[in-house]
Amino acid sequence: MNREAVEDFFYHEAALLDAWDLDGWMDLLCDDARYLVPPNDVPDGNPDTTLFIIADDMDRIRGRVKRLKSRDAHAEFPPSRTRRLITNVRILEQGDAELTVTANFSVHRFRRGGKGGEYVGHYVYKLRIEGDGFRIAERRAVLDAEELGGLGAVSFIL
Amino acid sequence: MSGMDDPAKILHSTAMNKNPYIIDNPGGNDFRLNRETLVDPDILVAERDRVFDQCWIYAGHDSEVPKPGDFKTRDVGGRPVILTRDGDDNVRLFLNTCRHRGAKVCREREGNTKRFYCFYHGWSYGNDGALVAVPGDDAYPDTFDRSELGLKDVPRFENYRGFWFASFNPDVEDLEPYLAGATEYIDLVVDQSADGNMEIVAGIQEYDIAANWKLLVENSFDDYHLHSTHSTWLEYMKDSGVSIKVPKGLLLPKKGIGRDLGNGHAVIDNYNFRGRPVATWISIYGEEAKPAVEAAKAELVERLGEERAERVANTNRNLFIFPNLMINDGSSVTVRAFWPEAADRMKVTAWALGPVGESAIMRKVRLDSFLTFYGPGGLATPDDVEALEQVQAGLTSTVKEVPWSVMTRGIAKDGEQLNSDELHLRTFWRRWNTMMTGEAAAIETAEAAE
Ligand code: FES
Ligand SMILES: [Fe+2]
Numbered sequence: 351m352n353r354e355a356v357e358d359f360f361y362h363e364a365a366l367l368d369a370w371d372l373d374g375w376m377d378l379l380c381d382d383a384r385y386l387v388p389p390n391d392v393p394d395g396n397p398d399t400t401l402f403i404i405a406d407d408m409d410r411i412r413g414r415v416k417r418l419k420s421r422d423a424h425a426e427f428p429p430s431r432t433r434r435l436i437t438n439v440r441i442l443e444q445g446d447a448e449l450t451v452t453a454n455f456s457v458h459r460f461r462r463g464g465k466g467g468e469y470v471g472h473y474v475y476k477l478r479i480e481g482d483g484f485r486i487a488e489r490r491a492v493l494d495a496e497e498l499g500g501l502g503a504v505s506f507i508l
Numbered sequence: 509m510s511g512m513d514d515p516a517k518i519l520h521s522t523a524m525n526k527n528p529y530i531i532d533n534p535g536g537n538d539f540r541l542n543r544e545t546l547v548d549p550d551i552l553v554a555e556r557d558r559v560f561d562q563c564w565i566y567a568g569h570d571s572e573v574p575k576p577g578d579f580k581t582r583d584v585g586g587r588p589v590i591l592t593r594d595g596d597d598n599v600r601l602f603l604n605t606c607r608h609r610g611a612k613v614c615r616e617r618e619g620n621t622k623r624f625y626c627f628y629h630g631w632s633y634g635n636d637g638a639l640v641a642v643p644g645d646d647a648y649p650d651t652f653d654r655s656e657l658g659l660k661d662v663p664r665f666e667n668y669r670g671f672w673f674a675s676f677n678p679d680v681e682d683l684e685p686y687l688a689g690a691t692e693y694i695d696l697v698v699d700q701s702a703d704g705n706m707e708i709v710a711g712i713q714e715y716d717i718a719a720n721w722k723l724l725v726e727n728s729f730d731d732y733h734l735h736s737t738h739s740t741w742l743e744y745m746k747d748s749g750v751s752i753k754v755p756k757g758l759l760l761p762k763k764g765i766g767r768d769l770g771n772g773h774a775v776i777d778n779y780n781f782r783g784r785p786v787a788t789w790i791s792i793y794g795e796e797a798k799p800a801v802e803a804a805k806a807e808l809v810e811r812l813g814e815e816r817a818e819r820v821a822n823t824n825r826n827l828f829i830f831p832n833l834m835i836n837d838g839s840s841v842t843v844r845a846f847w848p849e850a851a852d853r854m855k856v857t858a859w860a861l862g863p864v865g866e867s868a869i870m871r872k873v874r875l876d877s878f879l880t881f882y883g884p885g886g887l888a889t890p891d892d893v894e895a896l897e898q899v900q901a902g903l904t905s906t907v908k909e910v911p912w913s914v915m916t917r918g919i920a921k922d923g924e925q926l927n928s929d930e931l932h933l934r935t936f937w938r939r940w941n942t943m944m945t946g947e948a949a950a951i952e953t954a955e956a957a958e
Binding site for chain 2: 388392395397413
């Protein structure tokens with residue numbers, strides 16, 4: 351698997367998320383996938399011993415997506431508009447079944463009558479090789495800001 | 509023209525003085541809040557002086573500086589401070605400003621040190637605050653006395669069961685009497701721990717809310733909004749197999765109640781029916797956690813007896829300590845302090861608290877349970893934040909046309925009030941009003957009259 355294949359995969363995922371195609375996004379996930387956003391002050395912490403911002407297993411990812419699709423996820427209603435810029439993709443480890451990949455992100459968020467902002471950081475993905483493609487086993491979004499501060503919340507899928 | 513000669517200004521201040529902050533008439537079943545209290549920057553200036561600088565303000569937890577030399581920097585009461593444990597094992601809270609010409613002497617978030625070194629001209633201080641080195645001190649006159657130029661302690665600093673509070677009022681009453689009825693509830697939180705030691709877990713959630721700080725006081729223990737604001741969280745719990753109905757025939761307290769705890773502190777005290785890491789298992793925690801949760805319950809019964817164990821393990825409490833601390837002991841223990849940056853903006857800091865030495869699986873369940881509801885990525889807190897920001901956005905520029913909010917839920921009841929009534933909100937506002945104006949508060953309940 352080369353970097354170009356990984357980049358294509360990330361761009362596809364970003365397009366799904368920016369389009370709020372959350373069911374399409376869930377199809378990219380393994381059945382035991384994890385979605386993590388560590389706290390700003392412990393970016394390489396372990397969610398079993400550190401209070402994260404988000405530490406979802408698949409059950410809570412499903413719950414999160416169901417919530418975000420309803421009109422009652424008030425922090426995301428009307429849904430924010432996002433635009434994701436994904437760059438600096440690097441394959442850190444390549445096994446037979448799994449890759450560890452990092453990429454930088456800049457996610458711009460806009461909301462009518464509410465807070466927007468620019469979420470900047472890097473991802474660390476564990477991608478499982480399935481056929482000639484990937485599925486996401488773990489997706490860790492690490493924010494660079496010292497505190498969440500004016501961004502307020504991570505109420506959409508970062 | 510300037511100052512008080514300006515007729516526009518005089519008119520404005522007369523208009524302002526016409527309306528009280530609250531209209532409080534429990535006998536007439538009336539309680540209204542003047543929305544200017546959430547909008548006017550001059551009111552915030554007065555609050556800093558009359559409320560925050562008079563009270564005890566939460567500063568940190570004993571467990572955050574476990575070893576001598578450990579330190580953490582943060583803002584407390586609007587001042588930059590260093591929370592540290594000195595060489596003699598005393599927890600200290602220093603104002604983070606150099607006695608020379610003012611620079612912050614410590615700029616790291618946390619660490620361990622024997623010396624705090626001010627890089628500007630190189631003065632350095634011991635972790636007991638003493639000024640220990642001054643480069644080129646031969647240029648100072650005889651009157652220069654190092655012993656008077658140590659880092660300044662905050663005027664008052666005391667702890668109750670590991671929770672440290674600072675006061676910038678040297679004459680404030682001691683912490684324990686100040687906490688009044690809140691100590692009963694802090695005890696319930698700390699009794700979760702076999703040896704009485706709780707700790708702050710690594711990982712801080714720091715986020716801003718574009719709303720007046722008092723809206724978060726209200727929101728943090730307002731159970732009236734649960735079903736409308738948090739329907740997606742309730743859905744998630746239901747989908748995960750947790751009953752969201754209140755079962756019939758519950759134990760003490762039979763239902764959720766709101767209580768005035770004195771000195772502006774208040775609580776909602778609910779029977780638990782959605783699981784607690786200490787110590788009521790629900791399916792969402794996973795089968796593998798069941799034995800550990802049951803063992804924790806057994807330990808409670810053994811140590812505290814059946815009745816007290818039931819109280820600790822099977823009741824939830826959202827405890828408000830006036831003016832700006834919430835301890836939510838339910839699906840996890842959340843410690844949340846907040847500070848106004850402006851009339852329409854606050855900074856929130858939230859920590860998770862757990863018993864020292866709890867098993868790895870219990871800690872995991874506790875943190876997982878925290879994140880289901882709480883925090884900037886939880887399934888509920890972002891909607892609270894949205895609610896407060898929409899309140900602020902809604903009332904700010906309409907305050908002339910719509911000057912009052914209604915806050916009378918439960919006021920006509922004779923006995924106990926529910927967690928979904930607004931007694932506890934009124935308790936906060938009464939104390940706040942008394943501190944701001946010097947007016948005595950109206951008495952609504954027998955408990956408050958005691
Ligand atoms: S301001 Fe600190 S040494 Fe001068
Ligand atoms: Fe809420």
